[in-house]
Amino acid sequence: MPRREAIKNPYLEHQLFKGRALFAALGILVLVAVVLGRMVYLQILQHEVFTTLSQDNRVRVVALPPPRGLIYDRNGILLADNLPSYSLEITPMEVDDLDATLAKLQRIIDFDEDDEKRFRNELKRNPRFQGTALRFNLSDEEVARFASDRHFFPGVDIAARLSRHYPLAGPFVHALGYVGRINEKELKRIKEDKQIGPNEYSGTTHIGKLGVEKHYEAQLHGQVGFQKVEINAQGRRLRVLEEQAPVPGTNLTLSLDIKLQFVAEKALGDRNGAVVAIDPTNGEVLALVSKPYYDPNLFVNGISGKDYKALQQDDDRPLFNRAVSGQYPPGSTVKPMVALAGLEYGATWAGKTMMAGDYFMLPNQERKYRDWKRGGHGLVDMAKSITQSCDVYFYDLATRLGIDHIHEFLSHFGLGASNGLDATGEADGLLPSREWKRRARGQVWYPGETVITGIGQGYMLTTPLQLATSTGMLAMRGERMRPRMLRATHDAVSGEQKWTPGYYATSLELKRDIYWDQVINAMIDVIHKPNGTAHGIGKDIKYKAAGKTGTAQVFGLKEDEEYDAEKIAEKLRDHALFVGFAPVEDPRIAVAVIVENGGHGSRAAAPVARQVMDQYLLGEVQD
């Protein structure tokens, strides 16, 4: 029998296909008729039933935003709370002519172009049956005025919400941060975050934007609740059928001490600068001040363009958080650490003396590295060089150590890297090294740059926070704690309180313990000896303190020029620095102070530190 597959017959195949296509077409018609039949059943025969069902269909689930966790200082004083505030909300579905309504509203409620722009943007994002806020923080008068005219405005309502409020305002903004309206980017990030449920932020309008408010967003936010409400056919709420209450956010107790904060703030006066005080035994931040500051309450419901511009264009840069983001050359405050490095690496010993003249010179080089003191300090040893802040001694020591040793040793103190504060905005600072210079500048390291690194000038940059933690490490003889703002959390529902444990960042052991004493004793002399650079604050002091003054150059001087504070404009004057800790026997506080353009550290910065230490250790400021 011949194989049938052997011959193809195009004509028969085409006929075959036509038959199949016809069958398929018939099948399609039958199935479409079935669907149409179903539609006849649903839309014609059962129409009445479904119309009734659709009118009865009025249970909707509404999200209830959780109240945000409160923030307290270490004494239980409220730093951030939630106040009821009234906002004007418009439900687009119930408004016939939005433009006309807005125009009419303008006559009784004050809102500007910014409000309207934000409102129209948010309108697109929200469902049409949901109210969108046009104005926040209505005054009582505005609420009353609207209430009397309400019947003219279908679809417009006054809504009461909780709004974040910072009762102590400005002085705490750089420590606390603030919340603001959630923007598109944040909304997207939240939606993509697998740890946050998809509905967790439905109903939430604000989010932490900066500082502690941002860092602890997850704890402060709480859990969303739901409400089943009955609505009428127009979408208006009639009554609540079922409710699952939201879980309020966790309350936070910060380690900040508001009394200390206010003392530090007052001590700075109207000068720009920063004060950071920490408890060196556990890393708790006791005060974190940056001046000037601004009112965070302006930002909560959207700052006006005019106010924001004014803040941004202010020459004193109030928006800039100097305490954690400001990067300054540490100046002579670095000397105790360089001295320790010298001892540890055997580049010097405590009893070694040298004649410190007017200047220091590298072998075979012309350049003179000048001392701040004309005529020089004469015969000095290490202790005297710290007490009197002799530059020539440290030029010499830095050269003996070499940049590699300086970089390695100082990095133990947390310089040149973020310290891991539980807030936002921390700058890294800069601890220069050969490797860094090759990478960042494409140049080799010059010996002259090592010389000035010994007195904290040149490329080196530190933040006030880093100065405070490194001073704390000196105080604790090698133990550095990670700085932190959070002291404890309180669960708002169970009332359970959890203390935050301290966290060791580094534990540095030197070849001999006595090195610490040699350097710390010299720092005590800075304050308590008549020849110390900060002996001015040692007068009548009731505890034993140790410290070091510093001066950071803003303005580069030429080799043979001399610095004359009178001649130089205020903006170019040196920054004054001071770091210190007390009591020496049992350290409880470490402070770093920087006064921008303050001149010398002993006169401008040290008194601020004394007041802060007095307040914390004695409970009052001595005059």
Place this chain on the structure above:
Amino acid sequence: MLTPDWSGGYSRRDARMSFISEVLRVDLVLFTGLLVLIACGMAVLYSAGGGENSLLVKQTVRLGVGMVIMLVMAQIPAEDLRLWSPWFYVLGVVLLLFVMFGGDTGKGAQRWLGVGGVRFQPSEMMKLVVPMTVAWFFADKHLPPGRIAVLISLLITMIPAGLVVVQPDLGTALLIMSAGVFAIFFAGISWRLIASGLFTAVACTPLLWHFMHDYQKQRVLTMLDPHSDPLGSGYHIIQSEIAIGSGGVYGKGWLNGTQSQLEFIPEQDTDFIFAVFGEEFGFLGVALLLMIYTFIVFRGLVIAIRAQDAYSRLLAGSLSLSFFVYFFVNIGMVSGLLPVVGVPLPLISRGGTSMVTLMAAFGMLMSISTHRRLLRH
């Protein structure tokens, strides 16, 4: 004095027609049907999205991309497609294996493959490649096919379908399978084989049921009767039936559907958009929409019948029936005729992945329609 130049008029018209069909390679009848459908889709998508323009803009961009893909596909003669078919098939199966062993997970199932930053679903491509390959297989065989040929063609269909089942994406696997089965049907598989196949399938069902776990049985039952689970998966279908039913003969009018505007219908801009359509445009609108869809499928079948070789015929026929399955399954699901499987309403639902496949398929149909050689007998 001017006299009407009839012949000139004709030649201009002919020139225009030949530009559309021989340069653009566009089948004007099919294209008109698509445009009408897309216009309806835009109107209902605008309403389902709560009157938001950005949704429309995004959909327009997707459609634009789809149109370009369609035009590109239309330039490729069916003969070339035929030659490439087996290679595409091998590539597709390899990619599916890749997905199985290292694809991205999206919504709990492994379907995506990242290629140079572009994510791409090989299973989507197989909706076209499987009918292409089955058509290629039958193209030089004597038709109607023998038992062995049918067996091989079933194997060609089942291998990729099986790989997609384990992703797991049952919906797409069924669509891939049906595309292959349609091509086999058009190849002329004997009715006796069809009948015995159906019989075997029906006979196997109780056996399968017997071996299923209780929770699997429960899941199948809820799929078959959504009303038994009104708070879970049944909620979708109950709300969409209310929407369609309350639409009545004339509908509640565009943008006026309470079910959709009050957002009672879940996924109302994707899989359940037909409920919005039914509520706002009523029975008359639905009938019109079904007519447009059926028109497009019928045009596809006409193109298939007019095609000159077996490959083009089988491919065009299979693609047309596949399109029918898409809208039939979606509408059947939304109106409560069929169990809920995630299939979008073609060319109307918001979304881009299936759009590309659809427009590529229409490009193939247009190519088959416009690349006919002039045969003089």
